Amino acid sequence: MTEVNILLVEDDEVDVMAVKRAFKELKIANPFYRAANGIEALDILRGTNGKEKLSQPFIILLDLNMPRMSGLEFLDELRKDSALRRTIVFVMTTSAADEDRVHAYNRCIAGYILKHSPAHAFLDAVTMLKQHWRIIEFPEPC
Numbered sequence: 612m613t614e615v616n617i618l619l620v621e622d623d624e625v626d627v628m629a630v631k632r633a634f635k636e637l638k639i640a641n642p643f644y645r646a647a648n649g650i651e652a653l654d655i656l657r658g659t660n661g662k663e664k665l666s667q668p669f670i671i672l673l674d675l676n677m678p679r680m681s682g683l684e685f686l687d688e689l690r691k692d693s694a695l696r697r698t699i700v701f702v703m704t705t706s707a708a709d710e711d712r713v714h715a716y717n718r719c720i721a722g723y724i725l726k727h728s729p730a731h732a733f734l735d736a737v738t739m740l741k742q743h744w745r746i747i748e749f750p751e752p753c
Contacts, residue, residue, distance in 0.1 A: 614641060614642065615641055615668050615669060615670055616641065616642045616643075616644065616665055616666060616667075616668070616669035616670075617634075617641050617642065617643050617644065617669065617670055617672065618644045618645070618646065618652060618655065618656070618665060618669055618670070618671045618672070619643065619644070619645045619646070619671075619672045620645075620646045620647075620648070620649060620651075620652040620671060620672065620673045620674060620677070620682070620685065621645065621646075621647070621672070621673075621674045621677075621703075622647050622648055622674065622676075622677045622678060623674070626674070626703075626726065627645060630672065630703075630737065631643070633736075633737040633738075634737060637737055637738060639737065644665060647677075648677045648678055648679040648680055649677060649679065649680030649681065649682065649684055649685030649688070650679050650680045652671070652673075652685060653680075653685070653688055653689070656669075656689075656695055656698075657692075657694075657695075669698070669699075670699045670700075670701065670740065671698060671699065671700045671701070672701050672703050672740075673685065673686070673700050673701065673702050673703065673704075673720075674702075674703060674704055675702060675704040675706050675711055675715070676704065676705065676706060682702060682704065682715075683711070683714050683715065683718070686700065686715065686718035686720070687718065689718075690718055690719065699721050700718075700719075700720045700721060701720065701721050701722045701723075701724060701736070701740065702715045702720050702722070702723045702724065703724045703726055703736060704723070704724075704725065704726060705725070705726050706725075707725055722739075724736045
C-alpha cells in the first residue's frame, strides 16, 4: 500500500490540535504536514519560497476561512496548476452556507465536512478519510 501524505491547511491552532488528536486516537501514522493558509500550502505543494516540496500522493484537508488566501481562492489556484489540479481535497469548515458548499464542489473537491462539533466531527471525518485513502487508487504523479 502506498503511503499517503496529509496536508492540513488550517489557521486555527485548536482545530489543528483536534485533527492531530483524531489521527493519534485512530493510530494513523501517515506523514502529516500543516500550512496556516493557502499561500503557504501552495509553497509546500510546489516547493517554492524555501519550502520543501511535498511528495505525492497526498490528500489535502482544507479550511475555507483563512487569512491571506481563503480556501476557495486556494482551490482556484490549485485547479489552475497542471501539476496539482487532480489533487484530492476534502474541505473541513465551519461554513454551512450553501453557496460555499456549491463553490467548493464546483472546484472538484472530494467532500465537504462541517466542523460543527469539533471533538466528534474531526474523529468521524478522520475515520472516513482513513478508509478512503486505504481503498482508493491514486494516479501516478504528473
